[in-house]
Amino acid sequence: MSIFEYNGSAVVAMVGKNCFAIASDRRLGVNLQTIATDFQRIFKIHDKLYIGLSGLATDVQTLYQRLVFRHKLYQLREERDMKPQTFASLVSAVLYEKRFGPYLCMPVIAGLGEDDVPFICTMDCIGAKELAKDFVVSGTASESLYGACESMYKPNMVTYYFEALGLTHGKTMEQGANCIGVQKENQYKLLEEPEELFETISQALLSSVDRDCLSGWGGHVLLVTPTEVQERTLKSRMD
Amino acid sequence: MCSKSQRSVAFRFHRILRRTTNRPCFPRLRSSFDTAAFFPDRREGSKKEMECVFGLVGDGFALVAADTSAVHSILVHKSNEDKVMILDSHKLLGASGEAGDRVQFTEYIQKNVHLYEFRNGIPLATAAAANFTRGELALALRKNPYSVNILLAGYDKDVGASLYYIDYIATLHKVDKGAFGYGSYFALSMMDRHYHSGMSLEEAVDLVDKCIIEIRSRLVVAPPNFVIKIVDKDGAREYAWRESIKDAGVSAA
Numbered sequence: 121m122s123i124f125e126y127n128g129s130a131v132v133a134m135v136g137k138n139c140f141a142i143a144s145d146r147r148l149g150v151n152l153q154t155i156a157t158d159f160q161r162i163f164k165i166h167d168k169l170y171i172g173l174s175g176l177a178t179d180v181q182t183l184y185q186r187l188v189f190r191h192k193l194y195q196l197r198e199e200r201d202m203k204p205q206t207f208a209s210l211v212s213a214v215l216y217e218k219r220f221g222p223y224l225c226m227p228v229i230a231g232l233g234e235d236d237v238p239f240i241c242t243m244d245c246i247g248a249k250e251l252a253k254d255f256v257v258s259g260t261a262s263e264s265l266y267g268a269c270e271s272m273y274k275p276n277m278v279t280y281y282f283e284a285l286g287l288t289h290g291k292t293m294e295q296g297a298n299c300i301g302v303q304k305e306n307q308y309k310l311l312e313e314p315e316e317l318f319e320t321i322s323q324a325l326l327s328s329v330d331r332d333c334l335s336g337w338g339g340h341v342l343l344v345t346p347t348e349v350q351e352r353t354l355k356s357r358m359d
Numbered sequence: 360m361c362s363k364s365q366r367s368v369a370f371r372f373h374r375i376l377r378r379t380t381n382r383p384c385f386p387r388l389r390s391s392f393d394t395a396a397f398f399p400d401r402r403e404g405s406k407k408e409m410e411c412v413f414g415l416v417g418d419g420f421a422l423v424a425a426d427t428s429a430v431h432s433i434l435v436h437k438s439n440e441d442k443v444m445i446l447d448s449h450k451l452l453g454a455s456g457e458a459g460d461r462v463q464f465t466e467y468i469q470k471n472v473h474l475y476e477f478r479n480g481i482p483l484a485t486a487a488a489a490n491f492t493r494g495e496l497a498l499a500l501r502k503n504p505y506s507v508n509i510l511l512a513g514y515d516k517d518v519g520a521s522l523y524y525i526d527y528i529a530t531l532h533k534v535d536k537g538a539f540g541y542g543s544y545f546a547l548s549m550m551d552r553h554y555h556s557g558m559s560l561e562e563a564v565d566l567v568d569k570c571i572i573e574i575r576s577r578l579v580v581a582p583p584n585f586v587i588k589i590v591d592k593d594g595a596r597e598y599a600w601r602e603s604i605k606d607a608g609v610s611a612a
Contacts, residue, residue, distance in 0.1 A: 127530070148532055153543070155524060156532050177530040182497050221501060 121151060123224050124245075128334030129174035130261035131161060132269060132325055133230040133240045135254055136317035139345040140238040142170050142230045143325045145261070146353075147337040148177060157337040157358070165191050166201040167349070168232040170342060171211070174259035175225030175245065183223050186214060204231030204239040208249055215247035222246050226258040236346040255324075261335045264328035272324045274312050318343050318352070326356045376471055409580050410455035411542025412442065413570060414510045414522050415550060416535050417563040420591035421512035421520040422598070423453040424567050426542070426582030431458075438604055443588045445595045447472050447482055449514045451588050452492075455539045456507035456527060464505045468492050485513025489523035489531060496529035504528070508539040514590050545577055546570040560589075564598070571601050 128149045133142040148159035162172040163184050171187065173180040190210060194202050202210070208229050215223060222245045230240045242256035243249045250256065254273055257265035312320060322341055329336040339354035409430060414423040429440040443453040444465045452468065454461045471491065476482045483491070489511045499505055509525040524530075524537040536554050538546040549570045558566070567587055575581045583604040588597050 148530070150526065153547075155537070156534055159532060176528070177532075178497060178500065178526065178528045181493070181531060182529075 124175050125260050127177040128260050130259035130329050130335040131172035131174045131228045132257045132265050133228050134321045135238045135240055136312040138236050139314045140230045141317050141321045141343045142172050143321050143341040144172050145329050145335040146340055147335055169204055170230050172228040173225045179223040179225045204233050208241045212247035212249050219246055228256050228258050261328045261332035264331045268324040268328045272320050314343055314345055322354055330357050408541050411540040412453040412455040412510055413538035413546040414512055416520050416522045417558040420589055421522050422563055422589050423451045423510055423512050424585050424587045425453045427584045427586050428582040438584050448594050451512045451590050451595050453510040454507050460505045461507050464507045484515050485521050493525055493529050493531040500529055510537050512590050541578055542574045545573040549573050
């Protein structure tokens with residue numbers, strides 16, 4: 121069994137309309153034996169920035185301690201919180217420092233940046249950043265999660281309409297929308313509202329971890345909007 | 360108590376006892392990362408798994424039970440080896456793993472916990488001691504890992520009784536019930552069935568006995584004797600031995 125599958129994990133983050141949601145499973149195992157069903161994999165860096173760490177649990181804890189340490193130093197020096205893009209670069213650098221003896225975890229970073237624009241990214245265990253506009257996944261259940269998220273994440277309905285009309289070739293969504301006179305306000309209806317996003321991410325997480333024996337035993341979802349943070353625990357198949 | 364400041368003990372490395380001798384390191388290839396190093400016991404045939412340690416938290420107390428066999432390959436050196444160390448007045452450290460590492464590491468932790476109390480006048484909180492132990496294991500993990508699994512039980516006035524599960528690769532988790540070794544397959548299942556939070560002492564000892572009976576009857580290399588230690592508001596102390604084989608005394612010639 122691979123070292124990344126020693127403890128079992130599943131983490132997913134999704135972008136919504138001025139909000140983001142990050143979710144993880146709650147199982148801590150040692151190979152096929154379950155040790156605990158309340159293990160925390162998502163950690164708060166500051167009010168609008170969360171990091172979910174999948175992979176070997178000991179490195180999850182060590183890496184979290186190192187990152188919180190670096191962020192607190194940054195706060196003392198700069199007297200403000202780190203932006204998500206900056207934090208992602210920091211995580212990437214910290215991971216690449218250990219290029220030939222890496223921390224065996226794959227982080228998922230989610231935050232609200234300037235003007236509360238949501239930002240998500242993931243990286244591999246040596247810090248290769250993968251920015252995405254819709255969702256990112258990591259963990260032992262990542263393949264199932266890709267499939268579930270791709271199908272459940274609200275498709276960009278206007279893009280499909282434009283493609284059917286042959287309008288989007290080489291154009292941005294805004295230019296495409298202008299071509300057929302769609303009002304600018306309507307373009308933002310394409311992104312998920314917070315409540316819808318919570319439903320989508322919960323369903324995606326639960327259906328994926330149900331197919332993975334190493335992750336599951338409940339879910340932990342955090343929904344972050346500019347004004348509040350909602351933290352919820354999901355009950356799933358307990359096996 | 361000031362447990363928040365005590366948690367920073369994990370970062371104050373200059374305050375701990377420094378090792379005066381070097382522990383042997385695995386030969387390392389500089390250019391590649393060897394994940395097999397995370398499983399050192401696989402090379403020796405997992406003999407660490409034959410040692411059973413398990414524990415649970417009850418109403419205002421925590422119990423830790425461990426087998427008492429010192430085994431080397433097929434030979435049992437002694438069957439009254441105490442593997443649950445009394446860390447300080449209100450903490451227990453049950454350890455399983457390679458014999459040399461176990462004794463070395465637990466004594467190292469015990470001395471550092473005592474040092475903190477001497478220097479600062481107040482004892483470490485259980486959470487702080489657990490985090491310190493995890494930090495030491497994590498530091499050593501990528502140099503010369505200790506093969507020691509630990510269950511750290513303690514009682515604090517503000518928090519009550521708590522139990523921490525610390526893996527040999529430094530995974531720390533606060534649990535209500537935990538177990539290590541081959542015996543864990545039986546002990547954890549028995550505890551899953553019979554455990555509930557807030558158990559009284561009689562119920563908890565009864566459950567521990569059920570686990571011991573299960574281990575003795577179902578594990579082919581079952582250790583014969585167990586020690587049970589308890590920690591509560593009155594302190595950490597030995598509760599009972601469960602012996603099925605007594606060491607034969609040396610008879611006069």
